[in-house]
Each structure stands twice: as C-alpha cells, then as structure tokens.
Amino acid sequence: MDKVLRALEDAVGSDYVSVEDFVLYTYSRGIEGALEEVMPEYVVRVKSTDEVSKVVKVANRYKVPIVPRGGGCCLMGGSKPIEKGGIVMDLTGMNRIIDINLEAMTAAVECGITWAKLNTLLFEKGYYTGTLGPGSGMSATVGGGLSHHSVGGGGAAMYGTCSEHCVALEVVLPQGDVVQTGSNASIYIKESFCRFGLGPDILSIFLGDNGIFGIKTKATLEIFPRPDYHECKTFLLENPGDVNAAKIWLEWRRMGSLGIYDSQYLPPLTVVAYSGFLTEFPFIPAWKGIDKGILWYTIEAYTEEELEEKVKLADEVVRRHGGEELGEKIEDGNIARWHYEKHGFWQNWHALWNIAGPGCVPCSTEHHVPIHRMPDMFRAFEKWEEENRSLLEKAGAFSGVSTAILCGHTAVEVDSGLVVWDRPELRSLNKQLWINQMHMVIRNGGMPYMTGELYSQSLVDAAAFPEPYFELLRTLKRTLDPNGIISPGKYRL
Structure with a gap:
C-alpha cells in the first residue's frame, strides 16, 4: 500500500477512500461535454470538517493536489482534475442542516447539502433561501453554488446570486487550517446574521472563487418568508424579442420594487426546441407552432391588494412593448406558473442539458x-x-x-x-x-x-485581466496555497 493511500485511510477510514478504476473514472468528469476525462489517483468521501482538514494536511505532506467536488454539476470542468492524478474530495456526505433560526432568519448547513433538500425543508416552514441556487439544484450543492455565484434555480430577479445572502462561512484553508468568516469571525457573536462588519469582508474571497482558495465546509445563509400571494404570467413578445425584453426589464427596474421574484426571456429558437424535444412538460402543447420569443414573470406580494397593483403596473409595461398574454393555466402555455408552483426551476435545466437525446x-x-x-x-x-x-x-x-x-x-x-x-x-x-x-x-x-x-x-x-489585478490574484493564491494543492490549473495558477 502506498504512503498516501495509507494516510488517507487513517484520516477518513478505509471505506471512504477508493482507488478502483471504475470509481476514479466516475470522478474524471462532470457534465461538461468537450473536456477530456482526467483520472484522479484517489477519491475521498469526507464526512466532517475535521476529516477535510486531515485530508488537506495529508495532501500538503505528500504534495498531492486536491479538487473539491459537490454535485459535479459545474458546466466548465470545475469539479474534476485538470491534470492527471491527485485527490478528488467528494463533499456530498456533509449534507446536514445544522440549524434553522427563524428569529435571526438564517439557515446553517454543511456545504455538501443540495439546494433542493434545504429548500424543501424551508418551504414546509414557509421560508426559502431567496435565490434557490443554480438550475441544477436537485443535485448541485450549497458549496458549489457559493463557489460559482450561481443563479438559475429561481428568485434571481429579486434576490440576485445565491452568494449575496451568505452571512458566515467555514473554510478549510489550503494548508489544513480551519477559518470562520463573516459573523462567525468573532467569538462573541453567537448568531450569524451579517457579514459586513469586523473589518474587511474576508468571507467574499471565498465566494465565486471556484474552489481555488479553500474548501467550504459550512455556510450560514439568510432565509426569507415566502409571501402568501403570487401571480405568474407568460407572454409572447413581438420580434426582436430580446430588444423588447430588455426594454421591459429596464422599465420595471426604473419603477422601483414591483415584487418581481423571477423573470426570463426565451428566444424563438428555444421555444421551438422546447416544443420539439421536451414534450413531457405540461405547457408544451400550447407552444406548438409559436415563432416568437416568450417572456414570463412571477410576482410575489404579502396582500391581495399589493399583488393586484404590482401585476397591473408590470402588465402595462409588457403590453406597451408588444406582449401578448398566454392563458392563466399551465396547460395554456403558462411556463411561469409551472416554474413557480411545480418546482419547474430545477426540472427545466436538467431536461435542457440533454435536449436532443442521448449523447x-x-x-x-x-x-x-x-x-x-x-x-x-x-x-x-x-x-x-x-x-x-x-x-x-x-x-x-x-x-x-x-x-x-x-x-x-x-x-x-x-x-x-x-x-x-x-x-x-x-x-x-x-x-x-x-x-x-x-x-x-x-x-x-x-x-x-x-x-x-x-x-x-x-x-x-484573452488577457482580460490587467497585470495589477492578475498579480493580486496570484499573490492571494500563493499566500493561501504555497504548495499549489487546491484546484491547480484554474486561472492558469
């Protein structure tokens, strides 16, 4: 048995380390379609922050790179090795909800939990995370979403990216030390509630970092009451639909808060593709023969009167730019209602990834x-x-x-x-x-x-970064990760 394997088994237990070819191959790619499979040497399934720290220290001792992996849903090759060898660390075993604090309106979780599991429980309590993570939320993890500033799972129009609502983050640094950031950086703060204080916003270094600065193990997110009232509408837009959609969205934003929870524009080609391939969705029959783009929205409100007023204002803008409303029911082509009421926000993207069939x-x-x-x-x-x-x-x-x-x-x-x-x-x-x-x-x-x-x-x-910016990025990486252990190769680092 090689020294690295023995040390990894000592860290997490032999049942949670694999060197079998079929397992290594499984972790050699994500869902991206044009990248080569790159086999790791070891797959390690961690169950706690302590185990993550131990594995990282083993990796430093033997100069073995690590790629942290959640649900494997990164579309850009972010959850597989770039160069052959090393360790893929599977964090999906760290999937506990630690605490839901309805008074502070936060949820503390381990970062291997999926957005679907977390929000399913929150829905039962009348809450949600605002932005529901990425469109792959049935399998994508909280840690992965925070690493990518994810959107797509619903709620982005109102709440922005999912990382905007992270108030505390526990991270295992590239040499194995564990750091608390955000509210949890102070030993005197007993409830996480805000990350903007205590000096520089160090937590933000780890948001959107694509896993190059450390391994996220626990996160505390703001949660929000789900309003009692909502309306979902879907419109056909006159061509050019993208121009009209942009005009509509700009007018809405200039009118202040209209309670727009979600809004999307689908170009004509997407509408045709849906109609031809995603025939299992209940709104599809009503889309047959449509050659226009579609814009839809969901508005949330806390009273019927508030909802009625916001819908009236939003609809006036849409109609002013050539919008023609489809029916109220999902079967009338109302994708907005399916998206919000039937959790279509996750079904949608999983289906689109394989829209033209196997392969x-x-x-x-x-x-x-x-x-x-x-x-x-x-x-x-x-x-x-x-x-x-x-x-x-x-x-x-x-x-x-x-x-x-x-x-x-x-x-x-x-x-x-x-x-x-x-x-x-x-x-x-x-x-x-x-x-x-x-x-x-x-x-x-x-x-x-x-x-x-x-x-x-x-x-x-593409030389997008001026040298002072890229040198700062390099300096941060070298300082935190002097051995180049965590996710080497991203950003050419």
Whole structure:
C-alpha cells in the first residue's frame, strides 16, 4: 500500500477512500461535454470538517493536489482534475442542516447539502433561501453554488446570486487550517446574521472563487418568508424579442420594487426546441407552432391588494412593448406558473442539458451583462455563429442563447453556449468551438461567473485581466496555497 493511500485511510477510514478504476473514472468528469476525462489517483468521501482538514494536511505532506467536488454539476470542468492524478474530495456526505433560526432568519448547513433538500425543508416552514441556487439544484450543492455565484434555480430577479445572502462561512484553508468568516469571525457573536462588519469582508474571497482558495465546509445563509400571494404570467413578445425584453426589464427596474421574484426571456429558437424535444412538460402543447420569443414573470406580494397593483403596473409595461398574454393555466402555455408552483426551476435545466437525446451534452458560455447590453450580446452571438457556420455544421453542433434571466437590479444572466455530441472523434473540434465562443463572450464584455477550468483559463488567455489585478490574484493564491494543492490549473495558477 502506498504512503498516501495509507494516510488517507487513517484520516477518513478505509471505506471512504477508493482507488478502483471504475470509481476514479466516475470522478474524471462532470457534465461538461468537450473536456477530456482526467483520472484522479484517489477519491475521498469526507464526512466532517475535521476529516477535510486531515485530508488537506495529508495532501500538503505528500504534495498531492486536491479538487473539491459537490454535485459535479459545474458546466466548465470545475469539479474534476485538470491534470492527471491527485485527490478528488467528494463533499456530498456533509449534507446536514445544522440549524434553522427563524428569529435571526438564517439557515446553517454543511456545504455538501443540495439546494433542493434545504429548500424543501424551508418551504414546509414557509421560508426559502431567496435565490434557490443554480438550475441544477436537485443535485448541485450549497458549496458549489457559493463557489460559482450561481443563479438559475429561481428568485434571481429579486434576490440576485445565491452568494449575496451568505452571512458566515467555514473554510478549510489550503494548508489544513480551519477559518470562520463573516459573523462567525468573532467569538462573541453567537448568531450569524451579517457579514459586513469586523473589518474587511474576508468571507467574499471565498465566494465565486471556484474552489481555488479553500474548501467550504459550512455556510450560514439568510432565509426569507415566502409571501402568501403570487401571480405568474407568460407572454409572447413581438420580434426582436430580446430588444423588447430588455426594454421591459429596464422599465420595471426604473419603477422601483414591483415584487418581481423571477423573470426570463426565451428566444424563438428555444421555444421551438422546447416544443420539439421536451414534450413531457405540461405547457408544451400550447407552444406548438409559436415563432416568437416568450417572456414570463412571477410576482410575489404579502396582500391581495399589493399583488393586484404590482401585476397591473408590470402588465402595462409588457403590453406597451408588444406582449401578448398566454392563458392563466399551465396547460395554456403558462411556463411561469409551472416554474413557480411545480418546482419547474430545477426540472427545466436538467431536461435542457440533454435536449436532443442521448449523447447530447452542453458546452456552456453563460455570463452576465447589463440589462441594456443584452441585445448587443444576442447580435454578437448571431455574428459568431455566421463566422463559424462551417465548423458548427462539421461538428453537428447547435449554438446560441437559450434563455436570459433577470438577475438582481442591473444584470441579466445570459444562458448561452453550444449543444454538441459527446463522441471521441469530435472532442477536439467541440473544444475548439467552445473556447472560441468563450473568447468572443469575454471580448464583448460578458462577465463569466461559473468559470471552472475553461472559462478561468480563457479569461487569462484573452488577457482580460490587467497585470495589477492578475498579480493580486496570484499573490492571494500563493499566500493561501504555497504548495499549489487546491484546484491547480484554474486561472492558469
């Protein structure tokens, strides 16, 4: 038995360390479709912060890299090794709810819990996490969502990214020390409630870091009462729908708070794709033959009068920009109601990833842009697709923007990318197209948030970062991780 294996088994128990080929292969990739499988040497399933710390110390002793992994849902290669070997640390065994404090309105959890498990319990108590994490929330973990500033699972229009509501975070640093951040940084604060105080916002270093600065083990999130009243509406938009959607969202924002909990725009091609492939969804029959884009919203309110007034104001804006309302019921094509009342926010994205059938996989280039710049990005994609038409046809790939999601006060999350065929002979071409499109997004002002392997490296390769910024990033990494143990290769670090 090699020394590393023996030390890992001493740290977590022999039942929780694997070197079997079929297990290593399982952890050699996520759901991304154009990256090579990269086999780790060891898979370790941790059950506590203490075990995480012990494993990290073993890795430092023997100079073995570690990739932390939650649900494996990163679309950019963020939860697999970039270079062969090392340890993949599976954190999904750390999935306990530690405390739900309804007085402080917080939930403390281990970071291996899924967003679905946490919010299912909170729903029963009349609460939720605001933004419900990523669209992959049935399998994506809280730690993964915080590592990527995730959106997509619902609630982003009102609450922004999921990481905005983290008030305390426990992190195992790259040399094995355990640090408490946010409210928990002070030994005298007994209830986590706010991260803005006690000096610099050190917690934020670990949010959106894609796992390069440490391993998240426990998090405390703000939770919010679910309002008693809501309305869900779906509209057809006159073309160009992306232009009209941006105008609608800007007008809503300039009117102050309308209680818009969620709002998305689906371009005409996405509507056609839904109609052709996702036939099991109950709103699909009403979409047959539609050649327009769709905009939908959910508004929440605490009284009937408040809801009525907000819906009236929101609808006036939509109709002013050519919106035609579909029916009230889900069967009338009202995806908004399905999304909110039937937990469609998670079903939706899991289905889209395999929209064209077995062997079809996503190569995402999702990113943020300002609301008023959304149409410009749509045009940039149209131009890119025309310039790369022959390569797309050779790969049998589809490209474009599938959805735009209103996110926070000023931003739109643009769900864009490629749908490719996961075949060995196409891997190189698929990756070439994927990287090329990432560079296009970056150079057109898109802000990637789930960066993983390819987007983080593309930001560096496209020279997006001025040298003072990148040197600061390098300095932070070297200071926290002098042995280069945690997630090496991301951002070319």
